[in-house]
Amino acid sequence: MDSTTGRARRFDFQHHGERSSYSDQVPLVLWSSEGYSIPLQSLPPAGHIVSATQLDSYLSSALSAAPQNTLLFLQDQLSMDDFTVFGGVFGNKQDSAFPHLESALQASPSPLVLPALSWGGCSAVLPLLQQHLGTPPLYLDPASLAQLSLNASVATLLVIRLPYSASSGLMSPRDALTGNDAVIGQVLDIMKAQDVPYTAIYTALKPSQVVQEASVDVRSVGRTLLQAPSSPYAPLQFVSEGKPCILLWAEKLSVSQQRGEQWTAQDLGPLTFGTTASVTLTNSSCNATHSRLVLNYQKIMDFQTLSLTFSMSRRFYKVSARDWFTLDHVELEFDTQKVTFNGSREIYAPAEYSYHCKSVTNYRYPLLVPFSSKDPAQWRLSFDDLQIQGFSVAGEDFAYANDCAGFFTPGIWMGLLTSLLMLLILTYGLHMITQLRTMDRFDDPKGPAISVPQNE
Template identity: 55%
Template sequence: MAEEMVGRLHSATMVFSLLLSIFTTRSCSEHVPLIMWSSEGRSLWTQDPPVAGHIVSRSQLETYLSSAFGSTPNSAPRTVLLFLQDRLSVDDVTLYGGVFGNKQDSVFPNLEAALQSSSSSLVLPSVSGSASVPEVLQELLDVAPLSVDPEQLDRLHLDVSSPALLVFRLPLGTGSDDMAAKDSLRESDRLMGNVLEAVKAQAVPYIAVYTALAPSRVTRHVNPAPQSAGRSLLQATNDVFAPLQIHDNMGNICILFWASNLTVSFLQTGQKADLTDTTFISSGVDTGGSFCNASNSQLVLKYGNILGFKTFQLTFAMSQRLYPVSARQWFTLDQVQLNYDGQKATFNGSNAITAPSEYSYHCQMVSNSEYPLLVPSTPADNAGQWILTFTDFQIQGFGVTGENFSYANDCASFFTPGIWMGLVTSLLLLLILTYGLQMIMHLRSMDRFDDPKGPAIAVPQTD
C-alpha cells in the first residue's frame, strides 16, 4: 500500500509542477503572508525579522529560508510541510485569529496552538508574489515536491532518513462575505490540524510553512475616525484608520498626521518600504522628539530596521507666521528631513504646502518625483538618492481643537484643468447655438411669388 501511495504521489508531482508554473506567473504587485514554525527547539532564522510594511523580495525570502534550513546539516532528516492556500492575506489572520486579533471565536485554533507550542516561529506579513515559496523550498531542499491529500496522510509512511517536501493544497479560499470567509478558513485550519496530528503520531520532526498563491481582498476592519459636523468641502475623510496624534506637555493634541500610503524608495539599491502600517496601524513608530508651540511644530517619526538601515527617522518641520496682506496667521511645511545611519536627506517644502493656521493641509500626492512639492535642499545632500511619496497626505500642526482635522485647505485649485476644459467647451457650444438662433431669427419670406395660372416664363434659346 505504501509503494502504491508513493507512486501516486510521484505521478502527482508533474501535475503540481504544471500548476506551480501557472500560478507563479501572477503579478509581482500581489503580496501574500508566510507563517513558518518548527517542531524542534531550534531557531528558524539568524537575522532580524522585517519591520511592518516591508515587502520581502525573492532574494530576501531565500535568505530567511536558507537561515532556517542552514542550522541543520544537509545529511540530517528534514521534513517540510507546505500548506498552500489559494487566497490568503495577513488581514485574514489578524481579523479572524484569536491570538493575533484577541478574539474568542478564533478560526485558527490549530495554527495558533502549533505556534504557541513551537519555540521558534517566523511570520513574514508581506512576501512578493514573484517569490514563489514552493519553488524556493524545492531549490533549498533539492527534492521534488510531493502533492498530498490532507485526508490521506495517515496512509503514507514518512521516511525520516531523507528530506521530503510535502505540499498540502487547501483549495478553500476566502469568500465574498465575513461568514463565508470564516467558514472556509476554519475548514483549512481543520485540515492543517489533521496533518499535524498525523505527523506527530509518526514522531517525525518537521518544519511547517503556511502561505498562499494569491492575496485575498479583505477590507481592514478599523473604526473610522468620527467626523465633525458642519462644512466638509475639501475636507479629507479618514475612512481607513485614525490619524496619528501628537500631544503637548499638557496632554492636548497639537499635531495630526495622516496618509493613505507612506512610501520611501532608495534609488541606490532599488528597494522600497511601505511605512503605512507601522505608522498608523501597528503603532510601531516612535514619536519621541516631536514638539509643538505657538510658532513651530515638529513631527518626528522614528522607525526600526528599514531597508537595512538600523536607524531611520522622518522629520516634518512646520512653522506659522502672520502675513500682513491677508491679516491672518498661516502655517507652512518648511522641511522634511530623512535621517538614516548618520546620513540625512533634506527636502524643502514648496510655497504650495501652506494653509491658514486654524486649517489643515491636504493634498492627494506629496512627493519629490512627479509634480514635486518637496524640493531637495542642496545638490550635495543625499536627497537625490531617495523618493518620498505621500498619498492622500493631510497634516495639521497648529490650531488643533480635537481628534479630527479642521477644515482642509487642499492643494488642488478650484479651477482644475478639467473644469477649464468644460467651461471652454460649454462656451464654444453656447456661441454656436447663439449664432444658429440668430440665423433662424433673421430669415425673411419672399414678398413676390410667380403666378402658377399665368403664362410660363419663356426663356429664349440661342444657337
C-alpha cells in the same frame, strides 16, 4: 482596598455597561500587581466616552504611585460586548474566556476600568505612556520576556501584541479571546516568577464591532469632496501637556532609494498607522509658532535607524491679515546622514485649518524640492492622501481641510471648453437664421402668370 471591594466596583461597571452601548468604543482595563495600590479615581458616568485628554489625567494619577514596569497588552480589536458576552468578570457566566484576567483583577487592590474609550483616544495610549514613563516602548513576546532581566527601580514600557482578534476568521470569537487571555497569563506568571512589580493595561487599537451611524457633522460642511476620506484608523497624534497638538494621516508614506540602476522602496504607512504600528515620536515638539513631528523607525532598508521629520511654522501675513502655517522642511535622516526637502513654497494652509493633498512627492509634479544642491538626488519621497495639522488642534479630528487641488481642475476646464464650443455653434446657427430673407412677390397659380417685360 480589599478584593471584595474591588469586585463591588466591577459589579458597578457591569451595570454601567448595561445602561449604554459601547460597541463603537474601546474598553481599557488597568491594574497593578498584588500588594501595590493604584490611587482611587472616580469612574466616568454611564454612557460617557473618555477622550484622550481625560485618559491622560487617569494615567497620570494611576502611574504616579504604581510600579514603573508597565505592561501594555495591545489587542487588534476589542469591545465592551466581548466582556459582556464571553466574560465572567463583567457578566454572570461561569465559563469565562478571561480566566487569567479575572484572577489578576481580583488580586489587584484597586483596578481601574474605563468602559468606553474614544476611538481616537485609544491610539494615544502608547504615546501617553511613553511620555509619562520617559522611555521608549519595547515590543516583546512571552519567550523574549522570560530571557529579559528587569529592574524594579528602572521604568520600562513593555508592549505585548496579542496575536488574535475577536473577529478572526479561522476561529470563533471565544477561542480568539481565550488565546489572548492565555498569553496574558504567561506574561503575568513570568513577572511573578521574577518577583518584579508591574502595572498592566489591557486595551485595543479599535473596536471589534463598529456601529455605522448616519449623522450630519457641522465640521464636514464645506469642501468635503476635497478632504481626506474617512480611514479605518485614527490619525497619528502627538500629545503635549495632555492635549493633541499635531495630527498626521497618510494612505501611504513611501521612501525610495536608488541603488545602482534600481530603486528600493519602503512603505512606512503600515508601521505608522493601524494595527502594526511601531513608530515612536521621540524628539517631537510643538508650541504656538513651531511644530516638529519626528517619526522614528528601527531597521528600515538596511539602516539601523531611520527618521522622518515634518517641521512646520506659523506666521502672520499682512497681505491676507491672518495667520498661515507652512510645512517648511521634510527631513529624512538615516543613520548619520540627512536629506532635507523644502515644502514651504507649495504646502501651506490657514493656521486654523489642516492641509490635505492627494499626492506629495519630490519627483513627479514635485511639491517638495531639495533644500540645497548638497542633498543627494537618489532619494524619493511619496506621500499619498496626506493630511497634516500642526496648529490649532481641537480634539482628536482634523479641522477643515485646505486642499492642494486647485478649483479649476482638468474636468472643470474640459466642461467649460465644451460648453463654450456648443455656445459658439448655437450662436452661429442663430446668426444664420436671422440672415434668412423671404421673396417680396409670389407666383399665384390661379391667376395670370407674372410677366417680366424685357427690353430688346
